[in-house]
Amino acid sequence: MSSAAITIQGLSKSYGKVRALDELALTIESGPVGLLGPNGSGKTTLLKLLLGLLSPDAGTARIAGMDPFTPAGRLALRRFVGYMPEGDCLIPGMSAVELVSTLARLSGVSKDDAMTRAHEVLDYVGLDESRYRECDGYSTGMKQRLKLAQALVHDPPILLLDEPTNGLDPKGRRHMLDLVHDLGHAQSKTLLLCSHLLPDVERCCRDVVVLQRGRVVAEGSIAALTMAEGHRVRAVVLGDPAPLCASLAALAIPCEPSRSIGQPAGEGPHEIVAVLQSADCDVLFTAAARAGVSLLSVEPVRSSLEDVFVATLATARNEESA
Numbered sequence: 519m520s521s522a523a524i525t526i527q528g529l530s531k532s533y534g535k536v537r538a539l540d541e542l543a544l545t546i547e548s549g550p551v552g553l554l555g556p557n558g559s560g561k562t563t564l565l566k567l568l569l570g571l572l573s574p575d576a577g578t579a580r581i582a583g584m585d586p587f588t589p590a591g592r593l594a595l596r597r598f599v600g601y602m603p604e605g606d607c608l609i610p611g612m613s614a615v616e617l618v619s620t621l622a623r624l625s626g627v628s629k630d631d632a633m634t635r636a637h638e639v640l641d642y643v644g645l646d647e648s649r650y651r652e653c654d655g656y657s658t659g660m661k662q663r664l665k666l667a668q669a670l671v672h673d674p675p676i677l678l679l680d681e682p683t684n685g686l687d688p689k690g691r692r693h694m695l696d697l698v699h700d701l702g703h704a705q706s707k708t709l710l711l712c713s714h715l716l717p718d719v720e721r722c723c724r725d726v727v728v729l730q731r732g733r734v735v736a737e738g739s740i741a742a743l744t745m746a747e748g749h750r751v752r753a754v755v756l757g758d759p760a761p762l763c764a765s766l767a768a769l770a771i772p773c774e775p776s777r778s779i780g781q782p783a784g785e786g787p788h789e790i791v792a793v794l795q796s797a798d799c800d801v802l803f804t805a806a807a808r809a810g811v812s813l814l815s816v817e818p819v820r821s822s823l824e825d826v827f828v829a830t831l832a833t834a835r836n837e838e839s840a
Contacts (some may be wrong), residue, residue, distance in 0.1 A: 523548050523676055523708040524568065529577035530732075531563055534618075538563040540732035541577065550702030550709040552719030552740075554827060555729035561712045562604065564729070565678050568710075569601055582676055596625045600669035604680040604712075606651045606661060609626060614640055615649040618668050623670035641668040642696060659690035666697065676708045677701065683718055699721045720823040728830050729783070735834040736826070738798035743826045749794040750819035753802060759788040766792055789812055 524546040528661065531539045538560045555561050566572045568579055570586035578585070582598040585591035605830045609617055615636050622632035640649045643663040648656070655662055662682060669677055681693045683696060702709045713719050719726060720740060728736040755762055763773040774791040792802060799816055806813050 522546070523582065524710070525580045527578050529564075529567065529579055530575045531560075531567060531572065532575055535816055538732055539567070539574075539577075540728075541730060542734065543736070544727065546708075546710065546727070547725070548604045548706075548708045549725065550698075550707075550711065550723040552723035552726040553710055553712040553729070554714075554716065554719060554726060556831065557714075558600045558731075559729040560732040561729055562680060563732075565601070565680055565710070568678065569599065570595065597672065598674050598676060600672065600674040600676055600677045602665045602669040602677070602682055604684060606665075608656075608661065609656055609759060611652060612654075613650050614645055614653050614664055614667070617653060617664070618671050621668045622671040625674075627672050635671050635673070636667075640664075642670070643667045644693065647767060658685045659687065659693075662690070662694060663697075666694070670701075674707075676710075678710050678712075680712045681714070682711070683713065683715060691703040695721050695755065716822075716824045716827055726823070728827060730831055730834045731838075736830040740823060741820075744820040745818060745821055749797050751794060751799060751802065751816055752789060752791050752819050753806075753816045755788045755790060756812040756814055757788075757805075759790050759811065762806055762811045763790065765805040765809040766802075768803065771795075771801065771805070791819060 522545050524544070526542055528543040529539050529542040530537070538558075542560070542564070553561050553564070563572065567574055568581050568586055570592035573587060579587070581595065584594045584598070586595055609620075612620070612717070618640060619632040622635050623629065627635060637649070640646055643666050645660060645663055645667065648660065653661065656664060660813060662685070666682060669679070677699065683694050686694060695718060698711065700722035701723055702711075702724075703705045709723070709812075711719060723740065723818065725739050726737065726743065727734060736776055742803075767774045772793045774793075797818075802816060803813065
């Protein structure tokens with residue numbers, strides 16, 4: 519596959535008078551990507567369009583190079599894309615291994631390989647001891663892991679995951695996030711992770727796309743989007759930070775008040791935050807040398823993904839009302 523796993527141009531979809539997607543244009547590269555947006559922003563509609571479960575009003579899409587809006591494209595997608603839906607989609611009366619092997623067959627896996635793969639993915643998601651139980655009696659957490667297993671059984675390079683931690687308790691959520699992180703990083707799957715829980719996306723993804731009213735209002739790497747304005751850096755100073763703050767002030771570099779780390783005030787290492795004019799930290803080290811103080815560490819100060827999300831949606835609303 520090329521680096522662009524998904525390409526979308528002018529994609530629109532309405533439900534009556536409600537416009538779910540509005541001439542959406544988007545390119546998603548390979549790797550773990552978070553899909554964010556408030557309720558009604560078009561996230562689930564986008565996933566269903568990419569799978570060919572819905573027909574668009576206008577526009578084009580390619581996922582793994584295939585067109586989901588043609589019969590041939592939808593058939594081919596079964597081999598290359600795994601889908602974990604938000605709602606329950608389990609067949610009543612079937613055991614986990616029967617269900618997963620059956621869905622493997624529908625994805626083009628041979629009968630013998632389907633059963634082997636079903637056992638492998640059920641082991642992977644932690645359902646090995648419950649594989650022969652009917653899934654009707656599964657808990658919410660077990661059902662979520664079973665849905666992930668069926669999405670993985672044919673070893674697709676692309677996974678579309680819709681709210682994978684929905685309804686899970688803290689322990690189950692941690693387990694699911696560990697699996698999703700492993701798939702996106704250690705196993706190099708391309709993930710499109712749709713979630714309203716921003717810490718989940720921040721934990722598992724490298725890039726993010728934010729939708730609002732069916733349009734993209736922000737996209738890029740999480741590292742870049744959460745970088746605070748003004749090149750703020752946090753430095754840990756050994757000893758009294760006052761000489762360093764004075765040295766920075768002489769260079770017209772703002773230095774926020776320090777705090778003692780793990781020691782009474784005035785003792786031990788101290789933390790300061792400086793606002794540099796560029797990402798180059800050499801001026802900070804030069805100022806420390808002139809002040810005769812030692813720096814134990816220097817790191818950029820970042821916003822949380824939640825801060826970025828809230829600010830992005832507020833900006834988009836303001837632009838709409840202007």
